[in-house]
Amino acid sequence: MGPYQLPPQKEIAEQEALRFRPEEWGMSRERDGSDFVFLNLGPQHPGTHGVLRLALQLDGEEIVDVIPQIGFHHRGAEKMGERQSWHTYIPYTDRVDYLGGVLNNLAYLTAVEKLAGIRVPARAQVIRVMLAELFRIISHLVWYGTFAQDVGQMSPVFFTFNDRERAFEIIEAITGARMHPAWFRIGGVAADLPRGWEKMFRDFIQYLPPRLVEYDRTVMRNFIFKARTKGIGSFTVDEAIDWGVTGPNLRACGLGWDFRKRQPYSGYEQFEFEIPTGKSGDCFDRAEVRIEEMRQSLRIIEQCVNHMPEGPYKSDHPLTTPPIKDRTMHDIETLITHFLSVSWGPVMPVGEALGAIEAAKGNNGYYLVSDGSTVSYRTRIRTPSFAHVQTLPALSRGLMIPDLIVILGSLDFVLADIDR
Amino acid sequence: MIATAATIAQEISGRLGPDVALQNTLDSVPTFWVAKDRVFGVLRFLKEEIDQPYRMLYDLSAIDERMKQHRDGQPASDFTVIYHLLSLERNEYLRIKVAIAEDRASLPSITPIWASANWYEREVWDMFGIAFDGHPHLERPLMPKSWVGHPLRK
Numbered sequence: 001m002g003p004y005q006l007p008p009q010k011e012i013a014e015q016e017a018l019r020f021r022p023e024e025w026g027m028s029r030e031r032d033g034s035d036f037v038f039l040n041l042g043p044q045h046p047g048t049h050g051v052l053r054l055a056l057q058l059d060g061e062e063i064v065d066v067i068p069q070i071g072f073h074h075r076g077a078e079k080m081g082e083r084q085s086w087h088t089y090i091p092y093t094d095r096v097d098y099l100g101g102v103l104n105n106l107a108y109l110t111a112v113e114k115l116a117g118i119r120v121p122a123r124a125q126v127i128r129v130m131l132a133e134l135f136r137i138i139s140h141l142v143w144y145g146t147f148a149q150d151v152g153q154m155s156p157v158f159f160t161f162n163d164r165e166r167a168f169e170i171i172e173a174i175t176g177a178r179m180h181p182a183w184f185r186i187g188g189v190a191a192d193l194p195r196g197w198e199k200m201f202r203d204f205i206q207y208l209p210p211r212l213v214e215y216d217r218t219v220m221r222n223f224i225f226k227a228r229t230k231g232i233g234s235f236t237v238d239e240a241i242d243w244g245v246t247g248p249n250l251r252a253c254g255l256g257w258d259f260r261k262r263q264p265y266s267g268y269e270q271f272e273f274e275i276p277t278g279k280s281g282d283c284f285d286r287a288e289v290r291i292e293e294m295r296q297s298l299r300i301i302e303q304c305v306n307h308m309p310e311g312p313y314k315s316d317h318p319l320t321t322p323p324i325k326d327r328t329m330h331d332i333e334t335l336i337t338h339f340l341s342v343s344w345g346p347v348m349p350v351g352e353a354l355g356a357i358e359a360a361k362g363n364n365g366y367y368l369v370s371d372g373s374t375v376s377y378r379t380r381i382r383t384p385s386f387a388h389v390q391t392l393p394a395l396s397r398g399l400m401i402p403d404l405i406v407i408l409g410s411l412d413f414v415l416a417d418i419d420r
Numbered sequence: 421m422i423a424t425a426a427t428i429a430q431e432i433s434g435r436l437g438p439d440v441a442l443q444n445t446l447d448s449v450p451t452f453w454v455a456k457d458r459v460f461g462v463l464r465f466l467k468e469e470i471d472q473p474y475r476m477l478y479d480l481s482a483i484d485e486r487m488k489q490h491r492d493g494q495p496a497s498d499f500t501v502i503y504h505l506l507s508l509e510r511n512e513y514l515r516i517k518v519a520i521a522e523d524r525a526s527l528p529s530i531t532p533i534w535a536s537a538n539w540y541e542r543e544v545w546d547m548f549g550i551a552f553d554g555h556p557h558l559e560r561p562l563m564p565k566s567w568v569g570h571p572l573r574k
Binding site for chain 2: 025026069070071074111115117241242244255257263349353354356363365371372377380386387
């Protein structure tokens with residue numbers, strides 16, 4: 001039998017390998033004479049927001065311990081980085097945090113542009129910020145609807161997904177695709193903004209705030225929602241830092257740490273926006289932080305629309321891939337560079353760089369090692385969700401399963417972000 | 421940034437001996453090579469004792485250097501384990517690299533220092549086959565249990 005076959009014995013062996021054995025994890029099977037129940041939450045379960053298996057050790061209804069098992073969504077993104085060129089790898093980054101779209105491109109390209117020494121022109125930077133903030137809103141809208149659904153409210157998710165459709169129309173008009181645009185390029189963005197782009201954004205900026213107010217009434221002020229989220233799954237700032245927690249989860253504990261303000265990239269230092277923080281680091285505060293972040297993102301988008309600079313949408317640095325098309329059509333040297341960089345790939349200088357941004361879920365960093373070739377030698381993707389899901393056992397011991405479901409929703413992770 | 425890196429190098433070597441080599445990188449993150457038998461002590465020092473400590477373990481991963489052609493100025497290494505730390509007070513990252521030989525691919529686990537190192541070390545074991553001594557449960561997180569081999573090796 002060949003390597004890509006699954007005969008019955010192999011299937012049985014693989015299933016046995018998946019069997020959860022408490023002894024392997026140092027767990028006992030009983031306490032004070034009463035047996036524990038070992039229950040699988042997942043890998044297929046609406047509450048885990050993806051293929052995540054949680055092996056629960058239960059004493060009646062109470063969770064004694066949780067062992068998360070990841071890896072179901074592993075697609076070898078880091079290994080693909082060693083196969084694809086610096087330019088053709090961009091679509092792979094879209095699919096790491098699959099709700100983040102262009103935010104992933106930005107993280108990856110921040111690192112590539114450090115390697116290449118490219119300064120992105122002002123217009124390209126503002127276009128990037130505008131789309132990045134739109135994707136932050138989109139990602140938070142998914143979180144919002146699914147979180148309300150975790151708590152038991154069936155309707156809000158349909159409303160928030162409808163709002164996403166409005167945003168997708170804008171993104172499709174500009175980039176040609178909805179969730180995975182792969183639209184940023186080394187040195188800028190793929191094309192200039194189409195005619196009529198300002199009106200699309202202005203309509204969206206008018207459209208969303210009243211919707212957020214409505215969701216506030218239905219979700220955040222609902223007494224059942226508050227009862228299920230306040231005081232649940234909280235941790236302190238020090239615990240968060242110790243666990244490597246970043247993003248809204250860290251800010252909900254009270255620390256106003258946002259990489260857009262502390263280590264600005266892509267021109268964020270020019271924008272006026274606030275960093276919402278929480279107080280107690282519980283599920284409710286995490287929700288409040290994300291909702292306020294959506295409002296601040298709208299503020300940033302409005303500033304982008306009002307102050308979009310003129311100029312090129314791509315750098316004219318030799319490593320910009322691909323070069324501006326007019327130049328390609330004009331002189332032979334640019335045409336040669338264009339052809340080589342989209343086929344063979346651009347050659348990045350030897351060295352290494354870490355490019356990290358404030359993605360929708362936390363700090364997303366790409367650590368790239370170049371050996372002077374068209375292909376990355378090592379692409380390390382540091383994702384926020386990997387660190388956040390590790391905190392699950394500590395957060396849920398002693399609580400009940402419904403509380404665990406709420407905690408899972410409040411952490412806002414995405415399985416592709418964890419497994420890559 | 422080089423000035424900061426030199427200061428950190430001084431603080432570390434003043435405390436723990438001179439085997440700390442500085443590497444220049446394209447992103448101005450101070451990068452140091454530390455010997456395998458020193459790295460546990462260095463990391464604990466950086467988390468708990470140094471002024472404005474590096475309290476966050478930002479990332480832990482590895483590189484298979486065996487096919488790398490350009491390694492000027494870097495110590496010989498078959499596998500390099502990289503610790504990325506973040507100090508919020510300094511608002512700066514720090515990169516600690518450890519050179520590992522192919523035939524002795526193991527390191528002490530730093531789970532006693534950062535509990536969050538658990539999954540990162542498991543992933544390095546899964547992808548590169550570098551064992552972490554003292555790790556509570558070194559099982560592959562990503563590949564299936566029955567997988568043979570370490571995918572991110574060259």
